[in-house]
Amino acid sequence: MTLEKILAISGKPGLYVLKVQTRTGFVAESLLDGKKITVNLKSNVSLLSEISIYTYEGEKPLAEIMQKIADKENKGPAISHKEDNVKLTAYFKEILPDYDEERVYPSDIKKVLNWYNMLQAKGLVTDEVAPTVVTEETQDKEEADAVAEEAPVTEVKAPAKKAPVKK
Structure with missing residues (x-):
């Protein structure tokens, strides 16, 4: 069951589906009646996930x-x-x-x-559990983590910053 875009909005009855993000908040559609509402960023919103x-x-x-x-x-x-x-x-x-x-x-x-x-x-109860997406980036990170575990830890110092010259 995937709950990634299902929202509970404080002060509003029912659940909502996240439709579109806007500059000042987002648009959500009610699961109860299908009406769309705009929600500003100050609202208390919880993702069910x-x-x-x-x-x-x-x-x-x-x-x-x-x-x-x-x-x-x-x-x-x-x-x-x-x-x-x-x-x-x-x-x-x-x-x-x-x-x-x-x-x-x-x-x-x-x-x-x-x-x-x-x-x-609404028919949103399924056997489908939120899938773990494996991308090249996550595979590369896992491989890098595995190599890092095997490699000895060495300390690397950043070069010192030069002070600006006063004229």
Whole structure:
């Protein structure tokens, strides 16, 4: 599941797809009604691909959690985010047994399930995990890193700058 261009905008309901970047912000299209809006750079915007959920071992990316929900539900809709908190936490415990119950609130679980159901309704829930793009540049960097690990570390000093001459 790829969440690279899916946005959550503070103060606006639903999710948005990033369409175009502009000089003063960007244009996003609502997944709820398809309307396009302009968003300035001062707005609080979160990319879903950058959101993580706290676990006792660290943090899990939202894409992984949504993939687990999709696997559990066979790509179908999850339970409603409007269920009571006890039911929501029990469901989330099935999905992510090691989530940090002190730092992940019921409101966070509601958001995740609401977002999943929105994406599922639009057909954006797929088996496709964000692919790792291997380019010549990344291969060259990996090769350079491997060579750097093998090579002895030597210190290189930059040449001293000359002071300007006063006339």
